[in-house]
Amino acid sequence: MLKLFYAPNACSLAPHIALEEAGADYEAILVDTKAGEQREPAYLSVNPKGRVPALATEHGILTEVPVLLGFIARSFPKADLAPADMFAFFEMQSFNTYLASTIHITYAHLFRPERYADSDAAKAEMGAKVAGNLGTQFQLVEDRFADGREWVHGGQYTVSDPYLYVFTRWLDREGAGGIARFPKLAAHRARMQARPAVQKALEQEGLAPV
Numbered sequence: 001m002l003k004l005f006y007a008p009n010a011c012s013l014a015p016h017i018a019l020e021e022a023g024a025d026y027e028a029i030l031v032d033t034k035a036g037e038q039r040e041p042a043y044l045s046v047n048p049k050g051r052v053p054a055l056a057t058e059h060g061i062l063t064e065v066p067v068l069l070g071f072i073a074r075s076f077p078k079a080d081l082a083p084a085d086m087f088a089f090f091e092m093q094s095f096n097t098y099l100a101s102t103i104h105i106t107y108a109h110l111f112r113p114e115r116y117a118d119s120d121a122a123k124a125e126m127g128a129k130v131a132g133n134l135g136t137q138f139q140l141v142e143d144r145f146a147d148g149r150e151w152v153h154g155g156q157y158t159v160s161d162p163y164l165y166v167f168t169r170w171l172d173r174e175g176a177g178g179i180a181r182f183p184k185l186a187a188h189r190a191r192m193q194a195r196p197a198v199q200k201a202l203e204q205e206g207l208a209p210v
Contacts, residue, residue: 002026003056007033008205012053015068017162020197022076066096069159081159095160103167106133110175131177138182145184165192169210
């Protein structure tokens with residue numbers, strides 16, 4: 001059985017939703033990051049990086065959200081969570097990597113400024129730039145939906161969609177600038193929250209729709 005180590009409303013929500021979409025047999029294991037469990041020996045033995053998510057498989061441990069999403073999609077092909085075409089698959093991975101390496105890091109400047117600066121002034125300056133930077137970054141994603149597509153990669157729902165959903169949820173947090181400036185992303189978020197797999201994952205994590 002797969003084991004997903006997660007924290008509520010963290011980026012681990014994306015593979016949590018993907019596992020539900022896939023109909024996978026899995027166990028969701030809560031890591032209380034507010035209490036610092038990610039830094040304790042028990043969890044560090046699972047993921048020495050001290051971050052969530054981690055996915056325990058029969059072959060070993062995987063980390064990093066784009067990797068977990070690709071693994072889930074390939075492990076459950078009948079769920080049709082990734083394009084079958086090789087180039088289209090890697091285009092999906094390119095999009096997921098953009099979310100991980102750019103948008104997630106921008107949020108970290110707001111939520112975890114102590115990782116990047118020590119002084120209160122420097123932290124405040126970083127935080128003040130987040131809403132504007134997210135505006136530029138999310139506009140690129142908003143533009144993908146200009147052709148009227150329903151999902152990130154067109155008509156096919158893929159593992160990119162729950163990953164995007166995580167970050168559009170976070171837009172409502174203080175300092176992120178809100179989602180009103182992105183009507184197409186707001187519509188995508190609403191479609192996501194109508195999906196039973198999303199509703200089940202939110203319920204398991206004790207989260208409400210936004």
